Amino acid sequence: MTTLEAAAPPAAPVPVAAAAAARFTGSRPAFTRLMIRGAVLQAVTLGIYRFWLITDVRRFLWANTEIDGDSLDYTGTATELLIGFLFALAILVPIYVLFFIAGLELGLYSQLAGAAAFAFLTLFGQYALYRARRYRLTRTVYRGIRFHQDGSAFVYAARTFAWAFPVVLTLGLAYPFAQASLERYKVGHTLYGDLRGRFAGSGSRLFGRGLFMWVLTVGPLIAAVGLSAAGIDWAAFADDIARDRFDDLDQAVAVHPGLATFTVLVPGAFSWSLLAALILYPAFQGMVLKWWLAGLRFGEVRVATSLRKRQLYGAYLRFVLLSVAITLLLAIAATIIVLAAGGSFAAMADMGRVSAQIGIGLAVVGFYLGIALTIWVVWQVAVKLAIWRMTVDSVTLENFSTIALVRSGGEAASAIGEGLADALGSGGF
């Protein structure tokens, strides 16, 4: 019998700090190794390995996320995910077959059926997302207490559906309010043990902060459409179209000069919108993330974050530079190989042999795959891991002492939601 003596610890329980810091302790090289191995195994198993990879990634991220000195614990397993996925298949395969038969039956209307299927599956995807969230929360343990989620996935899916209309109709202006409403539902139904969460972020605050981004991206497009539309005699134009007077655009422009402005202004504004969206995306993501963190409440506990938008820009910039550099290197390597073995390639191609063509085709696919996998790994490390790390490191939890009073609650939920979300996200619909 071995007894390891204690150096008289202070009387339990240990007091909990009033404000607690969060910290990420994971190392980038370890994560990169995980990703490279995962990417290769994914490729050779045509994706079956993903359940193990997802579980590895979560274990790594959770275990290295430390709050007030104690790290999170992910208790989910790959087998659970696999079973959840198989359950989801059992549900989705009949639906898939039904849509396929409907597509054949409807013929001309198959595009309509396709749109209906898309709408249904998107809605079902939201349902799956909510259940997947439940799975993830119930597999997250902190200080021996499990997170969990109540509320109904159907209600959540219905809410996302209801909010889709105002968001689309207002060209995105209603997005902050939709987001606030959905987060209120999600966070309000999230519990840490017996401590219920609450979302205090307001839609109008996000609206106020993000309005300038909306004006910069969508504004010019609206202005361009409005301005050029005002210069066209629509009644006459519609009449001409109805009588089929124009063979092509040039003739139409000759009769209605206002169209010329339209064809120049609108594509121009559209390109601007795309460019602005691309440039503003990190700022947008950072804004929503900060707003979300600041709105989180668990009892008396509230979250403060020192996250800066420029940190996100840094992550995306590193990703762009790294992927350009890696692609260039791979392209140079491929060029050298082709130049070295070029003679035999050309000889084979000259013979017009199908086998040679297939060989070259496979080499091209292999090269493409190599680049795709490498960029995927760079994305996971430079963007995904970086954002997780900067977010965790930026967080301080105020009034954290109240967490000592939490009692356990909630049961582990099944992984069907994860399976559904997985199957829907990747399915051939």
Added chain:
Amino acid sequence: MSTGIYFDGQSSVRREVMVTLAMDALEIASAEGKVLARWPYANLEALSSPDGLLRVAPQGDALARLEVRDAELAAAIDERAGGIDRTGAADRRSRRKVVLWSLAAVVSMVLVAVFGIPEIVKRLTPFVPYSIEQRLGASVDGQVRAMLDEGKPGRPLQCGTAPASAGARALASLVAPLEAAAGLDMPLRVAVLDRPEVNAFALPGGYVYVFRGLIERAQTPDEVAGVIGHEIGHVAHRDGTRAILQAAGLSFLFGTLLGDFGGGTAVVFATRMVLQSSYSREAETAADLYGADLMRRIGGEPRAVGSLLLRIAGKPGGIANFLLDHPEASQRAAALEKMPRPAQKATLLDAGDWTALKKICAEKRT
């Protein structure tokens, strides 16, 4: 040192505890010496944890945890509890099993895709009613025309649409004996499209399209008739419907069952492309034989397609597309060479009609 951090799974209280390694179990006691938990070694497992920390718990759904930072103590626990796998050897073994079985599953799925799906589809296709095939064809036809139409003013995509078009009449007299000999269950709709490529294709529902480029490069009416005969073969074999069913089968097999987490999509896409091209190569060979037989029955030259193929394959460029899913030109020509000839050679088009067909896209169109 013999302390650890203990969470009892009932509340979030964090306790510093004394850890005692007894004979058959790990004992956790408060500072005052009160035993809080006693976990048999046989029942212990390690949980995910950051580097330098051992987190153990009894197996099962219980949430109580013991965290040990002291390396010596952690090693001692590891040594006693078989369920703890700190070096990760057991984990690596199980991973290897997963990867190997996944590979076996992939091999079996590829085998199903190569041998199973074509056989299943062959047996399923006859059950698809013609009415459905025609509706399907009409919808695909609209999409294909929209895709091919360059929208040049005054040049609609389809040639020979003018009233009393000589080219259209010539085309009809070339097609009529072929259609009669084929005895299809649905009407054939053959048209010439104003495209420069050397190509022809059939859609579900009896749509057959021949490109202007092919007619320009053809030297005899038999060559054009042979190509149309080949496309009628696709219609007769219902290859369009088969291709759709096969694509659906493949997309189900590789799209739904397999996922896309990191490059998986690219592999799946490449696999599908290779398989689909192998299906269509088989269909092409069958259509070649069908077309040659049709030509023999109407007194045409069954080898004409072969000479056309060899002529266009001889030229570099422009043909790669055609070659990808068609068997090698020389192989096809050689196979056609072996087909029986007609007892008596008929004239498929007279010189005037042949000229009219050649000029079908030069006519004024409406």
